[in-house]
Amino acid sequence: MLTQVCGRSDLNLTNLRIWNKDAIAKNYWDVENKVDKLWIRWIHTYYIKGEQGDNIQVPKQACWMIRKILEARTVITQFSTINPEKSVIRQLYNNMLQGKPKVPWKCLMYMNAARPKSKFTTWIQLHGKMLTTDRLSKWGLNVEKTCCLCQLQEESREHLFVQCTYVRRLWDRILRWMSRPMYNAITWEQHLQWTINNGKGNSKEAQVFKMMYAEITYGIWNERNRRTFETRRQQWETIAKEIIYLVV
Numbered sequence: 001m002l003t004q005v006c007g008r009s010d011l012n013l014t015n016l017r018i019w020n021k022d023a024i025a026k027n028y029w030d031v032e033n034k035v036d037k038l039w040i041r042w043i044h045t046y047y048i049k050g051e052q053g054d055n056i057q058v059p060k061q062a063c064w065m066i067r068k069i070l071e072a073r074t075v076i077t078q079f080s081t082i083n084p085e086k087s088v089i090r091q092l093y094n095n096m097l098q099g100k101p102k103v104p105w106k107c108l109m110y111m112n113a114a115r116p117k118s119k120f121t122t123w124i125q126l127h128g129k130m131l132t133t134d135r136l137s138k139w140g141l142n143v144e145k146t147c148c149l150c151q152l153q154e155e156s157r158e159h160l161f162v163q164c165t166y167v168r169r170l171w172d173r174i175l176r177w178m179s180r181p182m183y184n185a186i187t188w189e190q191h192l193q194w195t196i197n198n199g200k201g202n203s204k205e206a207q208v209f210k211m212m213y214a215e216i217t218y219g220i221w222n223e224r225n226r227r228t229f230e231t232r233r234q235q236w237e238t239i240a241k242e243i244i245y246l247v248v
């Protein structure tokens with residue numbers, strides 16, 4: 001799942017799908033540069049037979065690994081300069097990432113001191129991959145769509161994390177504690193921009209804010225799951241106290 005949703009290294013995570021592709025391409029680079037290893041000499045003798053680039057035939061009878069290595073020549077031929085003194089895989093990886101869009105919220109994940117489970121929940125939230133009931137019902141699942149925190153509107157990422165009265169009270173309490181201006185975003189986009197504005201930079205305030213953001217996101221999602229699956233509930237005041245205790 002991680003490799004499917006991770007466009008770039010958003011959580012200081014390497015995109016494993018791209019990295020694996022580059023690792024195989026590195027094997028082809030070794031073959032092309034005739035690194036003196038027995039298996040490379042063997043490939044030259046039996047499969048390459050003096051051909052180069054696109055002229056190399058990928059034999060159908062070859063094993064999966066050989067076919068993958070030879071097919072990876074298309075990755076290598078995209079790059080005219082590879083410095084053999086540096087990590088070849090890293091160079092290929094960085095080149096392949098250049099075409100991927102950067103996410104504007106990367107600053108929220110970088111050097112965030114929140115608990116790993118809170119950062120992971122936030123990462124899923126920011127990617128828009130949370131299994132909120134609006135998404136589940138679009139997939140045809142028969143679920144109760146009303147928000148279990150306020151019972152007023154249908155649950156979506158925008159409602160649950162931005163508009164829900166329960167969540168706004170929680171935020172107001174925490175922002176008062178942080179001596180920050182009150183929160184008045186209405187749409188997800190406004191909320192995200194407000195969050196990025198508060199969480200970017202190296203100041204102590206930004207560090208505390210992004211940690212707080214991740215813990216609040218986890219607190220809200222955890223409470224939502226508790227009400228949905230365990231029929232237990234906590235008041236927003238209790239969750240706010242727990243979050244402040246965690247961050248202090």
Ligand SMILES: [Zn+2]
Nearest residue numbers: 147149150164
């Ligand atoms: Zn609600």
